[in-house]
Amino acid sequence: MNANQIDQQTLLQNEKDPLTHTPVHLLSLDGVGKHYGNIIALRDVTMAVDNGRVTCVLGDNGAGKSTLIKIIAGLHQHDEGVLNIMGEERKFSSPRDALDVGIATVYQDLAVVPLMPIWRNFFLGSELTSGFGPFKSLDVQKMKDITKKELADMGIDLRDVEQPIGQLSGGERQCVAIARAVYFGAKVLILDEPTAALGVKQSGVVLRYILQARDRGLGVIFITHNPHHAFPVGDRFLLLKRGKSIGYYDKKDITLDELTAQMAGGAELAELAHELEQLGGHSEALKEVKAEVAEVADTANAGGPKHA
Amino acid sequence: MANTATLPPAPASAAGPRGDERIGQRSPFQKLLGRPEVGALVGAVVLFIFFALVSQTFIQPNALATILYGSSTIGIMAVGVSLLMIGGEFDLSTGVAVISSALTASLFSWNFSTNVWVGVILALVVSLGIGFINGWILIKTKLPSFIVTLATFLMLTGLNLALTRLIGGSVSSPSIASMEGFNSARAVFASSISLGGVEVKITVFFWIILVAVASWILLRTKVGNWIFAAGGDANAARAVGVPVTKTKIGLFMAVGFCGWVLGMHNLFAFDAVQSGEGVGNEFLYIIAAVIGGCLLTGGYGSAVGGAIGAFIFGMANKGIVYAQWNPDWFKFFLGLMLLLATIVNLIVKRRAELK
Numbered sequence: 001m002n003a004n005q006i007d008q009q010t011l012l013q014n015e016k017d018p019l020t021h022t023p024v025h026l027l028s029l030d031g032v033g034k035h036y037g038n039i040i041a042l043r044d045v046t047m048a049v050d051n052g053r054v055t056c057v058l059g060d061n062g063a064g065k066s067t068l069i070k071i072i073a074g075l076h077q078h079d080e081g082v083l084n085i086m087g088e089e090r091k092f093s094s095p096r097d098a099l100d101v102g103i104a105t106v107y108q109d110l111a112v113v114p115l116m117p118i119w120r121n122f123f124l125g126s127e128l129t130s131g132f133g134p135f136k137s138l139d140v141q142k143m144k145d146i147t148k149k150e151l152a153d154m155g156i157d158l159r160d161v162e163q164p165i166g167q168l169s170g171g172e173r174q175c176v177a178i179a180r181a182v183y184f185g186a187k188v189l190i191l192d193e194p195t196a197a198l199g200v201k202q203s204g205v206v207l208r209y210i211l212q213a214r215d216r217g218l219g220v221i222f223i224t225h226n227p228h229h230a231f232p233v234g235d236r237f238l239l240l241k242r243g244k245s246i247g248y249y250d251k252k253d254i255t256l257d258e259l260t261a262q263m264a265g266g267a268e269l270a271e272l273a274h275e276l277e278q279l280g281g282h283s284e285a286l287k288e289v290k291a292e293v294a295e296v297a298d299t300a301n302a303g304g305p306k307h308a
Numbered sequence: 309m310a311n312t313a314t315l316p317p318a319p320a321s322a323a324g325p326r327g328d329e330r331i332g333q334r335s336p337f338q339k340l341l342g343r344p345e346v347g348a349l350v351g352a353v354v355l356f357i358f359f360a361l362v363s364q365t366f367i368q369p370n371a372l373a374t375i376l377y378g379s380s381t382i383g384i385m386a387v388g389v390s391l392l393m394i395g396g397e398f399d400l401s402t403g404v405a406v407i408s409s410a411l412t413a414s415l416f417s418w419n420f421s422t423n424v425w426v427g428v429i430l431a432l433v434v435s436l437g438i439g440f441i442n443g444w445i446l447i448k449t450k451l452p453s454f455i456v457t458l459a460t461f462l463m464l465t466g467l468n469l470a471l472t473r474l475i476g477g478s479v480s481s482p483s484i485a486s487m488e489g490f491n492s493a494r495a496v497f498a499s500s501i502s503l504g505g506v507e508v509k510i511t512v513f514f515w516i517i518l519v520a521v522a523s524w525i526l527l528r529t530k531v532g533n534w535i536f537a538a539g540g541d542a543n544a545a546r547a548v549g550v551p552v553t554k555t556k557i558g559l560f561m562a563v564g565f566c567g568w569v570l571g572m573h574n575l576f577a578f579d580a581v582q583s584g585e586g587v588g589n590e591f592l593y594i595i596a597a598v599i600g601g602c603l604l605t606g607g608y609g610s611a612v613g614g615a616i617g618a619f620i621f622g623m624a625n626k627g628i629v630y631a632q633w634n635p636d637w638f639k640f641f642l643g644l645m646l647l648l649a650t651i652v653n654l655i656v657k658r659r660a661e662l663k
Contacts, residue, residue, distance in 0.1 A: 073547075096549050107547060113540035115607045116533075124537050125549035127530040137528040180548075 539606025
């Protein structure tokens with residue numbers, strides 16, 4: 001597809017297939033596609049996730065990012081291609097299946113139940129219990145202690161784990177969800193636009209937690225439409241557009257400017273300039289767009305990756 | 309937090325093992341205000357004092373036992389309905405489902421001349437089955453519970469009347485008083501227990517046990533966590549692996565179980581059931597749950613709240629009689645309580661959602 005396509009083997013980190021002892025990815029997609037009726041939502045997507053690496057998925061609205069994570073998180077099933085977990089082909093029938101193999105997803109909007117206390121949210125779906133048989137009851141104190149400790153380890157100093165999670169800020173809520181995934185032994189962490197609704201400072205906080213999760217050895221899939229957020233933390237970048245992969249790069253092969261240019265799409269900008277010209281009367285805006293087109297073209301010509 | 313900045317840093321031990329300097333000392337009173345049932349509790353206390361002042365008979369032990377009995381017949385159902393409401397759904401078929409359960413037990417054992425207990429067990433199966441069907445249709449069709457249970461309500465109302473006439477030949481089920489097992493079943497479902505000379509109906513104890521079990525499930529078990537989550541945000545709950553479908557169907561079946569307990573009481577308190585009864589009672593159960601602090605939208609509430617709601621209902625119902633007022637006022641009273649309780653709940657929810 002592209003000259004700068006990354007060499008998969010270079011990114012492997014001590015993961016071996018349990019049977020053949022050849023290196024495998026923690027999670028990999030090969031030519032994965034999905035259609036809803038006659039609408040093709042995603043086609044031919046290839047990517048890999050490894051321990052201690054951040055794989056960024058970039059794309060504008062409607063590029064197929066959500067479809068992609070829904071396939072990996074077990075909410076939808078792919079129709080084409082192969083989804084491999086530790087080298088073994090899988091197809092998830094429910095989010096529970098994905099969770100059981102260690103894929104945890106932190107959703108942008110539905111990460112938590114607002115009216116429930118933080119500690120109940122933290123352990124939701126994986127509650128700790130003590131006692132036997134029908135008299136099994138929640139180990140409340142232990143869960144509260146663990147919640148407080150785990151969040152403190154992530155650098156979140158909470159006032160009170162008993163308060164409803166709806167009272168936390170958006171960034172804090174994301175962090176609780178990330179801490180929860182890390183605590184429950186997630187191997188792959190999917191973050192769905194965690195910075196989309198956040199301010200600059202809050203975004204920085206979330207990006208730091210992404211790095212912390214990475215340093216703990218998790219494979220992170222970071223979905224975003226903001227290359228400025230993706231570039232500093234990412235190791236690999238998958239660019240999606242209209243349900244198709246338009247590039248898959250290793251960090252060493254691409255710069256932030258090139259990434260931004262690819263995201264912005266030089267062709268679209270040129271088209272916009274043309275339209276403005278036809279309409280006439282938008283001389284200021286036209287000048288700006290033209291300058292941007294030239295800039296995009298420059299970076300692309302300067303050895304950067306070309307449009308696929 | 310600005311005022312704490314000027315203080316010297318306190319040693320960690322001074323804050324206590326689990327303390328945090330940013331949490332101000334909350335008095336027990338403030339803690340109480342954070343509970344879902346606080347509005348109902350205040351209402352219940354005010355109502356109790358009010359009727360105690362107005363009527364001499366109201367606070368006599370026998371009158372209290374009667375009030376508790378009246379409350380329990382609402383309260384037993386309010387337990388299931390409260391849990392269901394916390395789980396984000398509600399059930400309009402509960403009132404007639406109670407009668408369906410009683411009719412099943414009486415008509416089956418009468419028609420096939422079996423031991424009454426066979427009918428009682430069959431009624432349990434039918435009650436749980438009605439709950440299961442409600443929940444299952446709700447999950448499969450994704451229709452709102454209002455529509456699904458309204459349909460069940462109408463169908464059960466029709467079935468109650470039609471089948472009773474078809475089998476028993478009358479609008480009332482035939483008497484089963486002389487049948488085998490009737491006396492033992494009456495002892496279980498409709499006897500009285502003497503407490504210090506006061507006869508207290510057994511339903512009061514059923515009610516208390518059900519409230520205790522429901523509270524324990526809600527606050528201290530996994531399932532309770534799932535109920536709150538399923539009602540609070542079903543999608544979020546599903547995404548973290550909570551079996552939302554099973555939880556909701558289970559809740560409808562729990563309502564069915566409560567309906568069975570009350571249905572058996574209704575049957576064995578006498579020996580026959582009127583097939584047209586029960587219509588409208590579903591609202592009383594829902595009102596009790598709402599007055600008790602359960603949010604109609606789900607995710608918030610308590611079993612104790614529903615019990616207090618039922619107690620308020622019982623007090624208002626009997627209190628008006630003891631005060632020798634015109635019982636016409638009762639519905640007005642109930643409406644006013646409902647409105648006030650819902651407003652209090654709204655304020656509580658806003659406070660929980662906002663900083």
